[in-house]
Amino acid sequence: MRWNLKSKPDNQKIKTLQNALQIDEIVATLLLQRGIESYEDAKTFFRPTLDDLHDPFLMKDMDKAVKRILTAIENQENILVFGDYDVDGTTAVSLVSSYLKSFYPNVATYIPDRYNEGYGISYIGIDFADDNDFSLIIALDCGIKSIEHIDYAKQKGIDFIICDHHRPGDTVPNAVAVLDPKQEDCNYPYKELCGCGVGFKLIQALASTKNQSVDDLVPYLDLVATAIAADIVPITGENRVLAKFGLEVINSNPRAGIKALIKNVKKATLSITDVVFIIAPRINAAGRIKHGNYAVELLTEFDLSQVIQFAAEIETFNADRKNLDKQITKEALSQIIDNNEEDRFSTVVYQEDWHKGVIGIVASRLVENYYRPTIVFTKSGEKLAASARSVKDFDIYNALEACAEHLEQFGGHMYAAGMTIKEENLQAFKQAFEEFVQKTIHPDLLTPEISIDLEINFDDINPKLLRILKQFEPFGPENMTPIFLTKNVFDSGYPKQLGSDNEHLRLFVKQEQSEGFGTIGFGLGKKIEIARDRKPFDLVYSIEENEWNGNTTIQLQMRDLKA
Structure with a gap:
């Protein structure tokens, strides 16, 4: 150290x-x-008080998003709330859909299948919306780079509202509204919201049109605090306010689904750390092992017998996830030793039968072992898919950008990213990635601090x-x-x-x-x-x-x- x-x-x-x-x-x-x-x-x-939260209409395109949703309600359109399969995505979908359903019935949810569709907005999801007469999709925790997907939806007469917090590319999708505080021309005062946090700003804006105050939205903050904890965003500014009041809800009167997940916890008061290690992995396990829909059903259900059943299923998924994580980590460590790669500046490993749902966790385990930027690949359909994890102060997203010629697509943050690649390009990518890390990483960053x-x-x-x-x-x-x-x-x-x-x-x-x-x-x-x-x-x-x-x-x- x-x-x-x-x-x-x-x-x-x-x-x-x-x-x-x-x-x-x-x-x-x-x-x-x-x-x-x-x-x-x-x-x-x-x-901190709820009065410290910013006016949601300071976010670029918020007025357009609210106007389009109100028009949809007025015209009795079907609204599809779409989100990623991780904690941030599933909590965001649960938040926005349950708020909309509190006063409007024509709302459904959609979580893409990790294995058939992959991360983010999918053509399968858009086709589902088209087949089922949805004319508006609200995308949460994804979409900022889905330019072709949004154009495809437009051709089918489907409008998109994007609520994302990832870094935009050079071009922003042609959606009805793009809510992302990281857009350069967005003057929203706080830039570090998670996807569920952006979703909360959307319902805060909608609530203001219905003479509701932010106090009326407090029951939704257990979801926001869970996403903030799981997505490892800074706990400053608005995130600190949302996390503090969300933790109060978790500890006093959480929704039935969260209550079921923490029923065996002996602690009197749960902290953010407890949310990270107890609640978040279980919600994540649904999308990793089976399907993210299980998490949304758990978090939006109020019938106690149903909730108990969903929670039991999720416990099983989490146990499976732990076993897979252990086994694959062992295999990946053996691969590094067998290939004499202990002294490299980066780790890139691949095995075609590794479970796609746990490769992100395995990448984190390998970082704990070797403390260097790490990418774990597995087979996904015709291509390879990977999860990347970094070490403190090294921007892995920039490293992927430098090697983008070898990749099909990629996205993510400074410390965590995902990507797909053609199998024949893997060795060239591995070499380019190692060379870039070796050239740019400060030697100190290869020792944990x-x-x-x-x-x-x-x-x-x-x-x-x-x-x-x-x-x-x-x-x-x-x-x-x-x-x-x-x-x-x-x-x-x-x-x-x-x-x-x-x-x-x-x-x-x-x-x-x-x-x-x-x-x-x-x-x-x-x-x-x-x-x-x-x-x-x-x-x-x-x-x-x-x-x-x-x-x-x-x-x-x-x-x-x-x-």
């Missing part, structure tokens, strides 16, 4: 913020590192600090859990490895005369020797609450330790 201690903000700025907020230096420093420089900034950060906010002493840690840190939630990109460094600590004498393979580490750490803290380090079991015999070491950790037998204590979660 590379330890990167953030530079400390200007001392005068720290003092000014301390005085304005009556807080200590540690909290003032953490806030400044997150761009919070004044009393007003802090108020918005610690006390721990970004440390601040060096502190154990004497600085107390219940008041923990209370304030909890108010920094929800955590996520650009507002990560604060990470601290304390130097020259020692274990009190009984370090212990935990887990079936001794993979985890438990210590009780002290610094000079401090009281000391219990610590747990997941995946750090091999580092036990550093802590033996009361030898001094440096510790990087986050501060958390530990509840046990009705007692609450402060616990440190170790991120790394070095002699």
